[in-house]
Amino acid sequence: MANVAQQLMEKIDARVIRERGLIFVTLLAVVFLLWSFLLQNRFDAERKKLVSQEQQIASEQKTLEGRITELTLAMASDPAIARKNEIAQLNQQIVDVESRLSGLSQGLISAAQLPKALEDVLQKTSAIAVQQVRTLPATELRLAAKVVPGANGTTNVEEGGTGVYKHGMLIRVSGSYQQLLELMREIEALPWRFYWESLDYQVTNYPDATIDIRVFTLSSEEGLLGV
Secondary structure: OHHHHHHHHHHHHHOOHHHHHHHHHHHHHHHHHHHHHHHHHHHHHHHHHHHHHHHHHHHHHHHHHHHHHHHHHHHOOOOHEEEEEEEEHOOOOOOOOHHHHHHOOOOOOOOOOOOHHHHHHHOOOOOEEEEEEOOOOEEEOOOOOOOEEEEOOEEEOOEEEEEEEEEEEEEEEEOOOOOHHHHHHHOOOOEEEEEEEEEEEEEOOOEEEEEEEEEEEEEEOOOOOOO
């Protein structure tokens, strides 16, 4: 295998500068296509699916809360039993929606465990050069904003929290394409669940490249991650 690689390098060295440039550009294109096909497309699809679920649940919760507010105001002048029953049913639906929202975090690695799990993977892949490991500020998943009429013809924008917090980490590493691919496989093989937010792969000095990996987990606690 080493002889074949040596022969290939000698053939490339024998080319003129223009041909070497074309070979280099072709190799970069192949690496990019492999990366997109093997990993990036799947991670993008998973992230879009999660965002869609969050938006759908948040919209349902906001709609139900608005309906309860309307019925509560109506009860001030007409406290009918039917309206009371409808409010009770809507309250139960809100409980169900909140349970589904909390379910997004079920089975995920805890915010406290995530840094240690990723650190263990990085220590096992010694060929990778670790440039940065950073925790990101915890952010609460928010309900969709709603414009409501205010006093004197004004409007107000209302936002509601969900009680579910997103805890993220950024990892920046460098190495060859094969080394980085092996790192991704090691992270995917972890026995805990978490979400992939983004991957930013850039070729710096072929065959070496740098990749920014953003992952996150969900928790009902706002406390920061610890490294």
